[in-house]
Every structure is written in structure tokens, then in C-alpha cells.
Amino acid sequence: MKVLFLGAPIAPHSDTSLSWREKFQYFGHNTGNLLIGQSLREEISVSDFHFGHGINPKEASERFDMILIPAANFLFKNFDFGYLADFVEATTLPCMMVGLGAQAPTVDSARIEGIPAGTMHLLQLVADRSKVIGVRGDFTAQVLNDLGYKNVEPLGCPSLYRTLKRELKVKRSHVASDLKLSLNGSSNVVQHSVSVEAAKMVESALLRLSLEKGFNYVLQNETPEMTVQHNADPTTDDLATLGVLVKRFDLGLSPQEYAAHIRTRFRTFFDLNSWDAYIKTVDASIGTRFHGNLISLTNGVPAFVVTHDSRTTEMAELMRIPHRRVDQIDRFDVNDLFMSADFDAFETRYTRLYDRYAAFLTKNGVHHKLEHPPVDTTRRSLDGIC
Numbered sequence: 001m002k003v004l005f006l007g008a009p010i011a012p013h014s015d016t017s018l019s020w021r022e023k024f025q026y027f028g029h030n031t032g033n034l035l036i037g038q039s040l041r042e043e044i045s046v047s048d049f050h051f052g053h054g055i056n057p058k059e060a061s062e063r064f065d066m067i068l069i070p071a072a073n074f075l076f077k078n079f080d081f082g083y084l085a086d087f088v089e090a091t092t093l094p095c096m097m098v099g100l101g102a103q104a105p106t107v108d109s110a111r112i113e114g115i116p117a118g119t120m121h122l123l124q125l126v127a128d129r130s131k132v133i134g135v136r137g138d139f140t141a142q143v144l145n146d147l148g149y150k151n152v153e154p155l156g157c158p159s160l161y162r163t164l165k166r167e168l169k170v171k172r173s174h175v176a177s178d179l180k181l182s183l184n185g186s187s188n189v190v191q192h193s194v195s196v197e198a199a200k201m202v203e204s205a206l207l208r209l210s211l212e213k214g215f216n217y218v219l220q221n222e223t224p225e226m227t228v229q230h231n232a233d234p235t236t237d238d239l240a241t242l243g244v245l246v247k248r249f250d251l252g253l254s255p256q257e258y259a260a261h262i263r264t265r266f267r268t269f270f271d272l273n274s275w276d277a278y279i280k281t282v283d284a285s286i287g288t289r290f291h292g293n294l295i296s297l298t299n300g301v302p303a304f305v306v307t308h309d310s311r312t313t314e315m316a317e318l319m320r321i322p323h324r325r326v327d328q329i330d331r332f333d334v335n336d337l338f339m340s341a342d343f344d345a346f347e348t349r350y351t352r353l354y355d356r357y358a359a360f361l362t363k364n365g366v367h368h369k370l371e372h373p374p375v376d377t378t379r380r381s382l383d384g385i386c
Contacts, residue, residue, distance in 0.1 A: 001367045002048040004060050004093065006084055008037030008070040010051050012271045020230040023270045030221040031269055032291035033072060036099055038272055039162040040070040045367040053083070057090035066366070067095045069126065070158060073311050074119060075102035075112055075143060082118020088125050096364040097126045098134030099157045102143040104310040105194045112143050120147075127151060131363045134158075137314025155357050156319045159291060160350070162298050166371040168350045170302055170343045173283055181334070182279060182296065183210050183217045184287030186308060187245065193308040195327035199288075202306050204249040205332035206287055210265055211251065216282075218292050219268045229266050234259045286334060288326070290315055297321065297346070304337050320349035 012034065013026045027033050041049070048063070060067075067088060074081060088095060102112050126133060127149050134155040135141050144152045173179055185206045186199075193199035210217040219225055224241045228234050234242070234256075242255040242262075251258060269275035275295055279285065285296035285303040290312045293303035305323040307313040316323035322341030329337075358370040 001044070001046050001066070002064045003044060003046050003050075004055070004064040004067045005037065005041065005049060005051045006053055006067060006069045006087070007097075008033040008040075008072060008099075010037040010041035010049075010070070020226065020268070020270070024221075024223075024226065027270070029223075032220045032289065034270075034272060035159045035162075035275075035291045035295055036072060036157060037070040039157075039159040040068065040098065043158060043161060043164065043361075043368055043370060044068065045369055053087040057087060061092045064093060067091065067093045067129075068366070069095065069097040071097050071100040073101040073103040074122075075100065075115055075140065077112075077114035077116070080116035080118040081122045082116065085118050085122035085125055088122065088129075093129070094365070095126045095129040096134075096361075096366060097130065098155060098360070099136060100133060100140060100144075101136035101311050101314070102140040103192075104139075105192065111146060123147075123149070131365075132360055134357075134360055136311070137318040139310050139314040153356070153360050154318055155360060156315050156353060157291075157294065158357075159294055160298070160319060161354055161357055161370065164369050164371065166351055166354050166373065168298070168300070168347060170297060170300055170347065172343065173302055173338070179283035179334075179338075180281075181209070181213070181215045182282040182285040183215050184220070184285065184289035184292035185217065185222075186288040187249065188222050189308070193326060198326040198329065199308050200249065202288060202308075202326050202329060202332055204251070207249055207251060209334070211253070211261060214265065216278075217266050218278075218287075218289070219266055220289055220292060225262050225266055226268055228259050228262045229268060284338065286337065288312070293321070302338070302341065302343065304341055306337075318349075319353065320345040322346065 009027055013023055104112055133152045135152050136156060137154050141152045141154050183206050185203050187203045190196055190199040190203060209215055228238055239255040242258050246253060246255055246258050276299055279296050279299050279301055282301065285293050285301060287293060288306045288308050290305055293305045296303035305312060305316050305321055306326055307316050307323050308326045313325060324337060355373045361368040
């Protein structure tokens, strides 16, 4: 199968000499995007492939069998994918999109307003050229249904299935207070949260946990912290920005002290092998980053997601990933959160979603590497998810 990939990056950049900023830009300013795109690439059987729209549409139509789009929160007022729509329209290729999400403060939002015309054009093209569109959860499925698109399937994210195995087992740890934790947060998207004040409290608690316990904190798209982490010395402007963050999250230290902690305990990963290796060294992961915790679960390491908007909530709900919404947390207690985690439910749901995902790929004519379920359980697996 010959595939043209558009959307999330499917591998680290081939130029290893790139600066961290250049790698960050290549990943769409979020390292979690690599987990989405590379997972899909590794789940597909291909004889030839290419990434990106920097190719002539006519050449693409002649060289490839299909366009595959590993998507993210594309349905958002600030994201216009008209440039991708123009490219796809200029080809004659069938398409498949998976991981499509709608962004809103909560999954209770009535509708998504202001989706750009270019993004709507891309959505229409994909709907016309595919059997089924794979979406992140029930919320996005409802958004698409309201827009008139019925050929949708809630699947979560392709990164959930990256092991290629039909079963996924998570280690159990009962005393969270004794665990070596990996932390992650979304301090730069607090304003998009279902509750700004609750989100600030949780983000502050995560940062304080790193400061007080010496736990590592994984960055995904926090540019100020990444700048301090990767550059030789923080500039006056860097320290001024850190000063704002220290005050916002009431960290009780100087910008210089925060910079020193960032350089010691903060981590950023620009390839999945390094990220996988790192997460295997900890007992558990917790924070507000969905993919920062999902990579933990796919390695069999327990994780807990504190959800803050529709993007994280709908995926955690669909996948039965242990989670709690920020506005439902009165006091950030790691032990309390992990004691509430039901990894049995996650493992059961994983297998059922795995079968659904494999059937979705097959329905769209995509050759994949996923295991086939026993014949007599296929129908039950697809119907058994509510």
C-alpha cells in the first residue's frame, strides 16, 4: 500500500542537526503530535509513503493509493485547514482521517462556533472520499452529526493502539505516596479550561509537587520553559516571563530559582524511543496532558489524567482512562486520585476499542498490522461499547 500522510508528523525530522525550536515547529508546536502521527504510521503496512503536502497533487495521485490524515483538535475556531483542503481537492485520492477532535471548554457544550470555512471544506472532502471518519470521542461524533456528517466512529486516538497488541496490561501500584512520579501539565492553556480557577489550582499543585519532591515534569508545548531548558542562560526577557508564571501559580520562589529547577527537572522529548525509555523508569504518571499520560499507559505504566476541556475529557471517557475533571477536584491529592483509578475498566475497554479500530481501518481499505479478534467476538466487541 502506498500512502501519503498529512497532518500530525509521522516521524522525527530526518535532519538531526535541527535546533530544538526547529524540531518543535516541525511537530506543530506540540511534541504530543508525534505520538499521534508516528503511531498511525507504524500501524499501517506500506510499501511506499511520504509525509506532507510539499508534493505536486498530480504526482501524488499517480504515486499513492490513499491519503491518511492523523488528526487532532482540528475543529476549533482558531484552526483553518483550508490549505490542506486545497491540496486534497487537487488530488484524486481517497482519504481516511482518524483522531479528529472538536475543542470546547466541556463536553457539555451545545455546539462548536466559528469553525473556519477551510476546515469545513476539508471535512467535506474527507467525508466524501472515505467510508468512515474516526473521531476522538462521543462529543466530537455529536458535533459532526449536528453538522450533517453521519459516517463517524468514536475511536479515541491512534496512539492508544501503538503496541499493535490486542491486550494491554497496566502495572498496579497501591500506595501512590511512595511512587516515583512523572508529572505533566498544561499551564499555558488554563484560559481554555472548563474552570480557570480550578485549572490554576491543579497546575500549581503539579509544579509544587515537582519542586517539593524532585519529580520530573514533561513539557509538550510550553515555550517559555522549553526556552530556559534548552538555552545556555536565561535572558532578562526569559526571567521576566518566568516571573509572571511564578506569580500566577504562587510557587514562592524567584525566577532564577525556577529557571534552575526547569534546567534540572523538566524534560522534553523529540523522539518516541527516548520518551518510551524515560517513562519506563517511573512508577506512574499524572497530570493534565492527555498524550503525556497515554504514552505511560501504552508502556504498561499507571497514569491518571486530570481533564480540563472537551479534548481531554471525551478521550478519557471513551477509553475509560482513569481521570477526573479539574472542576471536580477540591484538593489535589495524588493518593486519592490513584486510589480511585479503575485500570480493569481501562484494560477491558482497550480490547474492545482495539477491535473497533481494526474494523475501521479495514472498512476504509487500509492495510494494517493490528491483530485480528476471534471471529465469534468481533460483533460483540463492536456492539458492546456504549
